Amino acid sequence: MLKEFKTLLPMVKKYRWWYVAGLISLIITDAGELLIPQMIKQATNIIASGSFFPAAIATPVLIMIALAAIVALSRFGWRFFLHGASRRIERDLRDKLFAHLLTLSPSFYGTMKTGDIMARATNDMRAIRMATGMALVAFMDGLFLTLAILIILFTTNPALAAITIIPLPLITIIILAFGTVIGQRFKAVQEGFSRLSEHVQETLSGIRVLKSFVRESWAQERFVDTSDAYMQKNMQLVKLWGFFFPLIVFISGLTSLLLMRFGGVAVMLGSFTPGDFVAFLTYLSMLQWPVIGMGMTVNMIQRGAASLGRINMILNEKPDIVSPPRGRTNIDHTGIEIKKLSFSYPDSEIKALDQVDLMLEEGKTLGILGRTGSGKSTLVRILPRLLDPPSGTVFLGGVDIREYDLETLRNAIALVPQDTFLFSASVRENISFARPEADESEIMDAARISTIDREIEKFPKGWETEVGERGLSVSGGQKQRIAISRAILPNPPILIFDDSLSAVDTETEEKILNAFLEHRKGKSNILVSHRVSTLQWADYIVVFDRGRIIQQGSHTQLLATEGLYRNIYLLQQEGSL
Numbered sequence: 001m002l003k004e005f006k007t008l009l010p011m012v013k014k015y016r017w018w019y020v021a022g023l024i025s026l027i028i029t030d031a032g033e034l035l036i037p038q039m040i041k042q043a044t045n046i047i048a049s050g051s052f053f054p055a056a057i058a059t060p061v062l063i064m065i066a067l068a069a070i071v072a073l074s075r076f077g078w079r080f081f082l083h084g085a086s087r088r089i090e091r092d093l094r095d096k097l098f099a100h101l102l103t104l105s106p107s108f109y110g111t112m113k114t115g116d117i118m119a120r121a122t123n124d125m126r127a128i129r130m131a132t133g134m135a136l137v138a139f140m141d142g143l144f145l146t147l148a149i150l151i152i153l154f155t156t157n158p159a160l161a162a163i164t165i166i167p168l169p170l171i172t173i174i175i176l177a178f179g180t181v182i183g184q185r186f187k188a189v190q191e192g193f194s195r196l197s198e199h200v201q202e203t204l205s206g207i208r209v210l211k212s213f214v215r216e217s218w219a220q221e222r223f224v225d226t227s228d229a230y231m232q233k234n235m236q237l238v239k240l241w242g243f244f245f246p247l248i249v250f251i252s253g254l255t256s257l258l259l260m261r262f263g264g265v266a267v268m269l270g271s272f273t274p275g276d277f278v279a280f281l282t283y284l285s286m287l288q289w290p291v292i293g294m295g296m297t298v299n300m301i302q303r304g305a306a307s308l309g310r311i312n313m314i315l316n317e318k319p320d321i322v323s324p325p326r327g328r329t330n331i332d333h334t335g336i337e338i339k340k341l342s343f344s345y346p347d348s349e350i351k352a353l354d355q356v357d358l359m360l361e362e363g364k365t366l367g368i369l370g371r372t373g374s375g376k377s378t379l380v381r382i383l384p385r386l387l388d389p390p391s392g393t394v395f396l397g398g399v400d401i402r403e404y405d406l407e408t409l410r411n412a413i414a415l416v417p418q419d420t421f422l423f424s425a426s427v428r429e430n431i432s433f434a435r436p437e438a439d440e441s442e443i444m445d446a447a448r449i450s451t452i453d454r455e456i457e458k459f460p461k462g463w464e465t466e467v468g469e470r471g472l473s474v475s476g477g478q479k480q481r482i483a484i485s486r487a488i489l490p491n492p493p494i495l496i497f498d499d500s501l502s503a504v505d506t507e508t509e510e511k512i513l514n515a516f517l518e519h520r521k522g523k524s525n526i527l528v529s530h531r532v533s534t535l536q537w538a539d540y541i542v543v544f545d546r547g548r549i550i551q552q553g554s555h556t557q558l559l560a561t562e563g564l565y566r567n568i569y570l571l572q573q574e575g576s577l
């Protein structure tokens with residue numbers, strides 16, 4: 001369990017002085033609290049002596065007030081420093097997690113749900129904060145106060161101390177027995193919360209589909225089930241903790257009972273002063289908190305370990321696509337060559353690509369046509385290594401793409417994916433995303449090429465209009481054209497459109513492609529499409545079927561040959577009549 005905390009060691013080290021200051025303040029608080037019963041003892045003895053007058057107890061009372069003031073100050077101190085340290089550790093861990101998430105390959109996001117990641121980044125972080133802050137307070141309090149009180153009790157009256165603390169070992173046994181189960185139940189609670197987050201995230205992402213199929217009641221039922229399961233898991237924890245906590249209070253209360261019986265007799269016999277009795281009772285009741293605190297420490301450490309385990313699972317995840325050590329940072333030319341490339345997705349027996357051979361000379365435009373599921377997207381995702389090809393199959397500038405520094409490779413290849421995504425930012429920021437330093441005219445040019453400039457000017461706040469999740473709902477075609485502008489702006493050596501004009505009418509498509517190819521003169525492009533109208537502009541076209549290239553040639557050559565390209569062309573011609 002404790003090995004999970006290894007992740008936090010560097011952070012704890014970083015904030016060690018916060019901990020030192022916090023622990024010193026905590027010890028001052030505890031010491032002040034320990035002295036107060038001594039003053040109560042003096043006051044009680046004065047009162048019990050029978051010669052009571054207010055001035056006689058002025059000294060212990062004034063000292064008590066001073067001690068209370070010191071305790072209040074030092075209590076502020078430990079709260080400030082220890083909570084400060086745990087909040088900082090939480091922030092650092094969250095930053096580390098986020099930075100790590102950015103390094104992970106797309107395949108990781110294919111297996112782990114966004115809602116689950118969100119839950120780990122928020123809810124689990126809270127449990128870790130408790131383990132690095134309050135747990136330490138409870139533990140130190142427990143250790144210091146218990147030891148100090150035991151020493152005071154034994155020096156005051158060893159026999160009575162030995163009798164009254166009899167129930168305490170029982171508490172240790174209970175804490176140890178419950179600790180692990182609490183950890184397990186807490187892990188189940190956190191997992192339940194992950195399910196809940198996944199559910200909300202997925203429902204909100206698919207809200208339009210849900211509404212169009214009028215399936216709100218289905219979503220609600222599923223949510224109620226998940227929410228109920230989460231509540232049940234919480235209740236299992238509540239029941240256990242609810243039983244554990246009062247049991248400890250009850251057992252530690254037995255110490256006072258034993259004092260009443262044996263201490264009471266000692267007072268009657270005169271071997272124990274009333275002041276000693278009251279102080280003893282106060283110390284015994286003070287002992288309750290550290291003992292409970294120890295129990296809480298176990299609980300918080302168990303919860304923290306369970307949550308850290310869930311965070312460590314992500315932190316231990318290695319990106320499966322990484323830059324080679326000392327990867328090449330210069331690309332001699334941007335010709336692409338693919339040799340006998342076969343590719344299957346993990347856990348899939350289907351060959352998404354099967355023995356593909358292909359050439360794209362620098363400065364040319366390649367068109368790719370194929371039925372759905374024929375491997376087009378797989379091929380274009382392989383080029384910037386969003387998927388990893390086997391070595392010796394894909395070359396850029398005569399060098400295996402796996403030998404390039406990943407940043408160099410990805411800077412050279414811009415991909416406009418099928419499912420376009422806009423960030424919650426202004427249109428201007430979205431377009432200049434890859435080159436935030438781009439000037440006004442470059443942004444305008446990029447938007448003009450994809451024919452979106454005039455439409456942007458008509459948006460409520462023009463170029464400053466916010467789009468993306470929280471912003472203006474733009475049409476599918478507008479979204480695609482903003483995404484195209486974003487890829488055009490840095491003018492990379494190779495630009496790939498993966499069916500990026502599918503939501504645009506053929507007339508607009510023609511305008512965009514004319515301006516685009518004019519702008520891209522001397523650079524390489526790949527146009528993936530289901531539409532022959534898009535591909536006719538390419539210098540060379542390949543036709544995919546079930547992962548293989550079944551036809552290739554220029555638009556005119558392919559039209560003159562019997563085959564899929566011509567068939568699709570004829571069908572699309574008919575469709576447009």
Ligand SMILES: Nc1ncnc2c1ncn2[C@@H]1O[C@H](COP(=O)(O)OP(=O)(O)OP(=O)(O)O)[C@@H](O)[C@H]1O
Pocket residue numbers: 110345346348350351352370371372373374375376377378379418
């Ligand atoms: N992440 C994935 N995991 C497993 N199999 C996948 C994954 N993505 C695609 N495939 C499979 O790989 C094959 C090729 O898919 P790909 O997306 O490359 O086709 P495509 O030609 O781009 O299709 P479309 O025109 O519909 O976009 C298909 O059989 C598909 O089911």
